[in-house]
Amino acid sequence: MTFRAPVRDLAFALKTVGHPQLLERAFPDLDDDTVQAVLEAAAAFADGELAPLNRQGDQQGARYENGKVSAAPGFADAYKHFVEQGWNSLSADPAYGGQGLTKAMELSVFEMVHAANMAFGLCPMLTQAAIEALAQHGTERQKRLVLPKLVSGEWTGAMCLTEPHAGTDLAALTSIARPDGEGGWLLTGQKIFITWGDHDAADNICHLVIARTPDAPPGVKGISLFLTTKFQVKDDGSLGARNDFRPVSIEHKLGIHGSPTCIMAYEDAQAELVGELGQGLAHMFVMMNAARLQVGVQGVAIAERAFQQALTFSQDRKQGRPAFDDAQGMIYGHPDVRRTLMLSKAKIEAARGICLTVGVLSDLAEHAGSNAERAAARARQELLTPIAKAWSTDIGVEVASAGVQVHGGMGFIEETGAAQHYRDARIAPIYEGTNGIQAMDLVGRKVRLNGGETLRALCAEIALTAETLNQTAELDGVGRRLAAGVAVLERATDWLVAADNISALAAATPFLKLAGDVCGGWILGRQALAAAGSDDPWLQSKGALARLYASQVLTGAPGLADAIAESGPDLAETHAAALAG
Structure with missing residues (x-):
């Protein structure tokens, strides 16, 4: 049950979602060395202090006695150390005691926190959301007396x-x-x-x-x-x-x-x-949207934790006759186990990239050089937020379930700890607005409200990435399937904009999945291009992950298009007979 924070993966992901360019434009006092130092220090805290408390927190839990709530054993001390080391104030405004780092850096740190101990991470996660709400809508008194205490983490x-x-x-x-x-x-x-x-x-x-x-x-x-x-x-x-x-x-x-x-x-x-x-609902949406993005990061985090444990188990567990002879007889040598692990890894990297992209867009919406650039960044941020929340948390459950499967029967008993990740992951698609609500938000407010223009602009950018992939020999299959996937997404967008409201709502969940699948392929394609030509085996693996994702996920786009266009009538007309006992 050991955990190692994925510092190298996070640093690479930041580079491929435009974070270095953001630093050059709006955060001149930050550089790659600072980013690396922050990630490594956060990893040391997550690995050394939070991860060891995860199992204990699951088994003993928080307590309610005599009208008071006590945190799980060890959590209060860990929170004190979290605050003392400054992890609560990363992206907050320096005017209120914050460090003024980027939102993407905050998300990267919180991914490690959530992966190490998701139950712990929920506490400072909601504090971050409260900070954003009061920073935008708080009174002068609240900003003077309350906001600095939230930024520091004292409250x-x-x-x-x-x-x-x-x-x-x-x-x-x-x-x-x-x-x-x-x-x-x-x-x-x-x-x-x-x-x-x-x-x-x-x-x-x-x-x-x-x-x-x-x-x-x-x-x-x-x-x-x-x-x-x-x-x-x-x-x-x-x-x-x-x-x-x-x-x-x-x-x-x-x-x-x-x-x-x-x-x-x-x-x-x-x-x-x-x-x-x-105006309470509008004000609260500041807090809710901040939390939704953090919940998407939780999905990535719990998937990473479950994946690491499944990988370790697969390399220690001997069973049957593995087909690959490079696994020393362990189940890691079975093709289906290896496919499961590699596809899990690809989906984690895709979801991580989507969430970090939203983080970069959040900063560009505040700091880009012109009103037009800021407006475009804000529109894309709002478009991708429900995808980041819903698609990433679905991936969290899917990968945690795959982790149990890799363990086999050993995963279904509590002693191995694989079941905890699955149980923990299951809440994320529910809270901060269920994933069905996220899908309704995507199709209603983010796509149909402006005739699909924001999504079409994103599709055009994805199509350009596909063209570049097609020009790279070892990635042309990725480019071909990404181009086909984004073409399907564009057609589905046209259908959605023209559809009546009931049909659009019936199609919302498969539409969000299609958008997430295609955006995930775009993220992995960009990573593969960034790594192309390297002789580093770790970087070379980025192409393999992109190819596997393209063949296993992007090829499902046409089927999702059918689901989008054809589900409405049966839901409206034959539901009673279909559901009768």
């Missing part, structure tokens, strides 16, 4: 949306905030599924809560965003009285046992408005 953040009767349907929430007569608000209601909503690892916990005001209109237009803290914050920044909210219990879950998932009750808790009344 943690929690996102509080879901209620027992209202899951994804936020319009149905009933939590209410009433004016307290002194410029503040009194918050009352119950929230469920609140990750790290209470714990003993930090001095204070900052809840960003959506709720209604007494005179608010129904629906999402009546939602506002509020900040309420476990201990009230005085005007001089010191902590005051315990606020009037508490954990009712923590959930007993399939996985991520070290992460306390709380039911929280607010009983006239003192709160502050964040941003404008009635």
Whole structure:
């Protein structure tokens, strides 16, 4: 169950998604040596301190006793060290105590954190999302007193949306905030599924809560965003009285046992408005989108962890008569095992590249040289975010499942630890908006809303990469299949834009998978081109991974196109008979 943070893979991925060019344009004080030093230091912390706690956190978990939540054994000390070493403040604005590094560097560090210990990583992950929300929409008081504490990691953040009767349907929430007569608000209601909503690892916990005001209109237009803290914050920044909210219990879950998932009750808790009344959902989307990208990184991370364990097992386990004689009789020599591992590796690198691409785009949307460049970067960032979240987390589950399969029966028992990765991975396609919701967002807001123009621009760029691949002898098969895949995606986009709303929604999930598969092929093709001509065996393997992905994944594009175009009528017309007992 040892883990080695994939520093070399991450450094190479950063180079192939345009990170060096970003540094030259907008971060002149950063260079490749700095990036490498940050990655290596983060790897040492992830490998040495977080990874050893992962199994213990799964077996013992967080605890709820006497109305209080305690972090899993060892987690509080690890969090203290995480904060002391500065890992919480990587990309935050230096004006609030941040280090001003790039978003892609932050994502790279957090991939190692999540891979080492996903349950631990959820705590600082949500703090990062809270930082982004308050940086954009917080009041001057919140930015002065609360934001620096979140950036340092002395305080943690929690996102509080879901209620027992209202899951994804936020319009149905009933939590209410009433004016307290002194410029503040009194918050009352119950929230469920609140990750790290209470714990003993930090001095204070900052809840960003959506709720209604007494005179608010129904629906999402009546939602506002509020900040309420476990201990009230005085005007001089010191902590005051315990606020009037508490954990009712923590959930007993399939996985991520070290992460306390709380039911929280607010009983006239003192709160502050964040941003404008009635704009709570728009303000909260800043936090949600930041979390969605981080969740995509979690998918990559848990896949990496599961893959490493499966690879090690395959090289230690002797079974049968392997066909390849370079494996010393171990199951690594069976072609199907090797294919499974190599395809897992290819998908991990593809998903990693998609997530890091969104990170680079996030910085370009703020720092590019012209308004047009910033707008184009923002549009592509928004297009790729649901793909990064959904496609990458699906890959996380798929690779973790493949890891169990490589272990065979040994993977189905808890002692090997392979099952933990599968259990942990399974939440990622569900939270921060299920992957079905991500698909609806992709087709509705990101593709159809502007007639598919943003996606078509991306397809044109992918097609150019395919042409370049076709000019490289050992990669021409990759180029041919990538060109075919992107042509299918363009046709599917045309169909989607012209389709009625019900047909488009019925096609949303296969459309997102098609877009993710093609973008993954684009990422691997770019990596293969960057490595072409090298005599380094590790770099040469990039071409092999791209070829395997092209033959095993991109060849499925036409079938997905059929699924996109043909699923709607049967869902509408024959569902009752098809589902009858």
